[in-house]
Amino acid sequence: MRAAIYARVSTADQNCTIQLEELRGWAARHQLAVHKEYVDHGISGGKASRPALDELLKDAQARRFDLVLVLKLDRFGRSVAHLTKQLLDLERWGIRFIATSQGIDTDRANPTSRLLLHMLAAVAEFERELIRERTVSGVRAAKARGKVLGRPRRVFRRDEVIRLRTEGMSWRAIAKQLGAPVSTVVDAARCAEIVPRKGTTATAETKPEAAVA
Numbered sequence: 001m002r003a004a005i006y007a008r009v010s011t012a013d014q015n016c017t018i019q020l021e022e023l024r025g026w027a028a029r030h031q032l033a034v035h036k037e038y039v040d041h042g043i044s045g046g047k048a049s050r051p052a053l054d055e056l057l058k059d060a061q062a063r064r065f066d067l068v069l070v071l072k073l074d075r076f077g078r079s080v081a082h083l084t085k086q087l088l089d090l091e092r093w094g095i096r097f098i099a100t101s102q103g104i105d106t107d108r109a110n111p112t113s114r115l116l117l118h119m120l121a122a123v124a125e126f127e128r129e130l131i132r133e134r135t136v137s138g139v140r141a142a143k144a145r146g147k148v149l150g151r152p153r154r155v156f157r158r159d160e161v162i163r164l165r166t167e168g169m170s171w172r173a174i175a176k177q178l179g180a181p182v183s184t185v186v187d188a189a190r191c192a193e194i195v196p197r198k199g200t201t202a203t204a205e206t207k208p209e210a211a212v213a
Helices: 017-029 051-061 080-092 111-144 158-166 171-178 182-194
Strands: 002-008 033-040 067-070 096-099 155-157 210-212
Touching: 002 017, 002 051, 017 033, 017 067, 033 051, 051 080, 080 096, 080 111, 155 158, 158 171, 158 182, 171 182
Parallel strands: 002 033, 002 067, 067 096
Antiparallel strands: 155 210
């Protein structure tokens, strides 16, 4: 039988070495030929679309292998809705799914494992929601302590943007000189021309208030 190996890590500084070694060993012990290894680096399991996973599902539909091997269910996905759809698609295409370290096997002759599969998917999503809730609570607590979150604010004059632009500088060069994002610099210039100060006309000669990036 031909097996597809799938591995995933959530952050770019992690690697899939341990997952891949375990899965290669499992395939060798069960005398399976590995068709291909599909690996997603730095991508959350909550995303339904991932480059390697999308390629795996496309190849599964084309019946280029007979089964999918993952180390744990949450490596394949954490969303109950997405995971259920993907597994049903695999079943419809005649592709078997095995989570080697958890004894999960969607072989039609193994109904107990298929029930466990759905239960574990629910637990995986629940854990993900707990992590998100803790993150939100941490942000709220930090704000309550007066900690400033997000990108540092940068103040500059809109008329300076107009002057530099008139001298022929590119938006990117102006943004670099003022230490602000290009989009913010462009928006500031447009505001300077369209929304003049009270009692003045909307021209590039207007000296508007400072812009905040």
